[in-house]
Amino acid sequence: MASSSPRRLSLLIEHGYKFEVIKPEVDESRLDNEYPADYVRRVALAKAEYASAPDSLTIGADTVVVLGSEFLYKPANRPEAKMILEKLSGKEHHVYTGLALSCAACGRRHVEYDRTIVHFNVLTEQAILQYIDTGEPMDKAGAYGIQGMGSFLVKKIEGELDTVVGFPLKLFRKMLEEHRECLKA
Numbered sequence: 001m002a003s004s005s006p007r008r009l010s011l012l013i014e015h016g017y018k019f020e021v022i023k024p025e026v027d028e029s030r031l032d033n034e035y036p037a038d039y040v041r042r043v044a045l046a047k048a049e050y051a052s053a054p055d056s057l058t059i060g061a062d063t064v065v066v067l068g069s070e071f072l073y074k075p076a077n078r079p080e081a082k083m084i085l086e087k088l089s090g091k092e093h094h095v096y097t098g099l100a101l102s103c104a105a106c107g108r109r110h111v112e113y114d115r116t117i118v119h120f121n122v123l124t125e126q127a128i129l130q131y132i133d134t135g136e137p138m139d140k141a142g143a144y145g146i147q148g149m150g151s152f153l154v155k156k157i158e159g160e161l162d163t164v165v166g167f168p169l170k171l172f173r174k175m176l177e178e179h180r181e182c183l184k185a
Contacts (some may be wrong), residue, residue, distance in 0.1 A: 005166050043098055044100040053081055072141065120155060127152075
């Protein structure tokens with residue numbers, strides 16, 4: 001697994017998957033005019049290929065939060081987290097997660113993505129500041145964790161919760177099934 005996300009790792013462990021973790025060192029810069037789906041697929045594949053080892057099936061994943069056409073990354077500091085959460089307040093945004101499987105044994109690569117629409121509640125400044133005080137927003141794209149304390153921010157979702165957490169399990173299982181032969185090798 002090419003990821004440093006504790007949420008991805010705990011989700012996989014919770015569902016019984018066994019894996020080795022390699023922290024990927026890839027350039028996650030967005031290319032000019034790159035669409036969100038293309039971006040998460042490209043970065044997920046770069047992560048999987050970075051961590052690829054002989055006779056292994058490597059997983060790469062990447063998640064981005066998009067408001068309109070603006071990519072909302074992990075905040076660098078408290079003021080940036082506040083700005084992001086104020087932008088999301090009362091609005092709908094999209095969360096894209098790309099998944100890539102790279103099989104060194106057979107040379108196959110498989111890259112897909114999933115998207116979930118998230119509707120935010122209207123947030124008061126006090127609620128935003130109290131949430132930032134928890135520290136939870138600081139290492140998450142879009143400055144919130146839907147699976148944690150940040151669940152109060154969300155009014156509803158359209159799509160898979162796991163996609164927002166950063167690892168769409170339904171898509172992963174489908175992709176694994178298509179790589180069944182690689183897993184037997």
